[in-house]
Amino acid sequence: MSRGPGWVERTIAALFEGDSEAAFTVEELCEQVYGKAREPQHRIVVARAGKNLIGRGANLAWFRWSLGRGSQLVLYVPDNVMSYAKARIKSDPIPHGGTLEDALARHADYLQPGGVWWRHVEIRKAERAGDTERVELLRKQSAENLDQLAERLRTVGA
16 A cells, blocks of 8 residues: 655756746756765665556656657656657657757647647647547647648759
8 A cells, every 4th residue: 555655756856846947857857856966776766656656647748759779768747838848859879969948949839829830739738637628639630730741842852
């Protein structure tokens, strides 16, 4: 029987309560929880604590852009577009160059209403709210955008 959230879970939860736009890699969480002196097993403890928080109903999610080696496991707030964007950038195995702020600036159009990442977050919000009509509308818009992109790529390659 569980005795409730442990100190690692409480520490992680407090980090997100303090900044709902945050996104943390496992390594960053280890630094926040354990400080500079940490052991390899701390990654396992932190990952387990994050998964436990999600299992307890916390509005958090894990993101891993690529399942291959070198990708980052990132914990973020799925209902917050800035947190989602940071998680996408941090988990991407392809270096973005520069700082996180530089990468966010280069992807600013994705964050605006109607943008790709904005739409992903809005779909998540609509799913949580049970708004199936909005989910369908947003997914239809995403499919249309993909079709437009595919058409542009075909014309470039022709």
